[in-house]
Amino acid sequence: MERRAFLQRLTATAAATALADSVRAAEPPPPARPNIVFAIADDWSWPHAGVYGDKVAKTPAFDRVASEGVLFARAYTAAASCTPSRGAVLTGQWPHRLEAGGNLWSHLDQKFRCYPDLLEAAGYRVGCSRKGWGPGSIEGTGRSRNPAGPPFKSFDEFLKGQPKDKPFCYWFGSHEPHRPYAAGSGQKAGINPDAIAMPPFLPDTPEVRSDIADYYLEVQMFDSQVGDILKALDAAGLAEITIVVMTSDNGMPFPRAKANCYEFSTHMPLAIRWPARVKGGRKVEDFVSATDYAPTFLEAAGLKPLPEMTGRSLMPLLVGADAPKRDHVFVERERHAACRAGNLSYPIRAVRTADFLYIRNLEPDRWPAGDPSTSLGPGPPGYGDIDGGPSKTWLIEHKDDPKAARLFKLACEKRPAEELYDLKKDPAELDNVADRPEYAEAKKRLRAQLDAWMADTADPRAKGGGAEFDSYPYVGGRPAPPKGKAKAKEKQ
Ligand SMILES: [Ca+2]
Known part of the structure; x- marks a missing residue:
């Protein structure tokens, strides 16, 4: 009897197990955890990519990610300065919540x-190459390490050590298109300075056009670096299950940018x-922020x-x-370079809608x-929050020229406590209408929105x-004159 009971129990258990297996088979499998590749350029502005309609910049990798995925029309950094921007990406928080991390070189x-x-604590393998947080x-x-992850020489090297049963999270922080540039390199590489759509806040001169062509060449270098990562994902058969993000930490290194x-x-x-999850070929018009990446990845x-x-x-x-x-x-900013007496910050908070940009300059003096007067690096002294280069030099050397005076003033001189730009009439943000009575209502609304935030x-x-x-320590010291591109880039 004992034997029969045992056999019956065994049969029942086997039947229950078989039933459970068949139920499991009927349910969809749990979604696989994706790999994540976050590719961030250094100082690349919208809309300098082919898919945005730029006729000069050739960006096949970005255009491919956009056509196979989602293109965002209104993505904004949290702060237009490397360290706080990257801190916001990594933490999912506004830079003003990060104490010293709200400043550059901190x-x-x-x-x-x-x-x-x-993600690492949840079982992901993590890696980073080139410029991480900082x-x-x-x-x-x-x-014990850079917050963007442990360093790898390249994505290929990282992939070589990737186990099959683990998802990965990889940060690719290019050094491009950060300055310095080799003057004339863009034109030499075939970029036509005359074909560039000039931002109206910059003087339209051959020197500045050539400088922008050099910047475009470096935008293309970033694009090509990410193109190699896309190829590696294809070769490894991982493209389907990998989230690829391509963006930038802040805008182009030019005056008023x-x-x-x-x-x-x-x-x-x-x-x-x-x-695997996101239908390609779509465009999103909603406003999104660099603070949104961390919650997205989680x-x-x-x-x-x-x-x-x-x-x-x-998601x-x-x-x-x-x-x-x-x-x-x-959007916001605190201290960027060490370029004011007493190492003071220049705090700004701002809100951007489809129609307006409202800016509050908290220390307008x-x-x-x-x-x-503060001397920084190469080029003419002063205005150290603008990266040194031919455009800055030209603007300062021509500040008394009637054609350039207004643009110099907009880039370098003191600003009122409040700025308001009517983007339908003035997309280049050259005409501050904050004091005009017809904008009083809009200003009041945006001011309240900013206060509440x-x-x-x-x-x-x-x-x-x-x-x-x-007073948070500035850990960069005074930037030294560039001794070579890689060295100089590390310095900034
Ligand atoms: Ca940057």
Whole structure:
């Protein structure tokens, strides 16, 4: 009897197991966790890519990611300065919440949790090449490595050590198109300076056109570097299950662009591809922010975004699900270069909608581009928040020329506490209408929107504070004259 009972029990168990297996087989398998490749350029502005309609920049890799994935028309960095922008990407938080990390050449304390660490703890393999978080120092932050991940020489080298049963998270931080450039290199490589669509805030001169051609050449270098990563994914059969993001940390290194809160400072190219989950060939018009990447990656990996993350996952926009319309975005800045007496910051907060850009300059008595007298690096002295190069040199040398005086003033001289630009009439943001009575209503609305955001996100500047941004250590020292391109790039 005992034997029969045992056999009956065994049969019943086998039947139950078979049933459970058949039920399991009928259910869809749990979604595989995607690999994540985040490719970030250094100082690349929207709309300098073929798919955005630029007739000069050749960007086949970006155009491919966009056509096989989603192209974003209104993606904005959180701050137009390397360190706080990258800190916002990694933490999913506004730079003003990151203490010293809100400044260039600073520290990012370990308490500000970063998505590569969180994914690693959840079983991802993590790697980074070239420029990760920074520039800055991890000394005293409690961190043992760059927050973007452990260093690898290249994506190919990283892939060689990739086990088959683990997803990966990879950060590719190009050094391009950061200055310095080899003067004339763009034209020499076949880029026609005369064909460039000149941003109206820059003087239209042969020197500046040539400088932009050099920048375009470096945009193309970044694109080609990412093209190699796409090829490696294809060769490894991983393209389908890998999220690829291509974007930039801040805008082009030219006067009134990088290190400001204007259009060419903060508006970023962005394309995201994920064939396994995201239908390709789509364009998203909603406003999105660099703070949105960390919550997106966590959600894609099946994790919950952290409560302190102020960014919002882009997953609903990527998969085409219903989501609240995103009709505005915030941008900001604190201290960029060490270029004011006392090493002071130049704090700005701003809100961008489809129709307006409203800017609040919190310390309007300070110089927005740096003191006129502070000497920094090569070129004429002063205005150290503008990277040295032929365009800056030309503008300063011609500041008294009637044709250039207005553009010099817009780039370098002091600004009122409030700026408002009517983007339908003035997309180049040259004509501040903040004091015009017909804009009083719009200004009042945007001012309230900005105030609410600052209060809701615990911005130290919300109640007149924020002086700590003036005193956080600047760990870069004085930039040395460039001794060679790679060396100089590390310095900035
Ligand atoms: Ca940058």
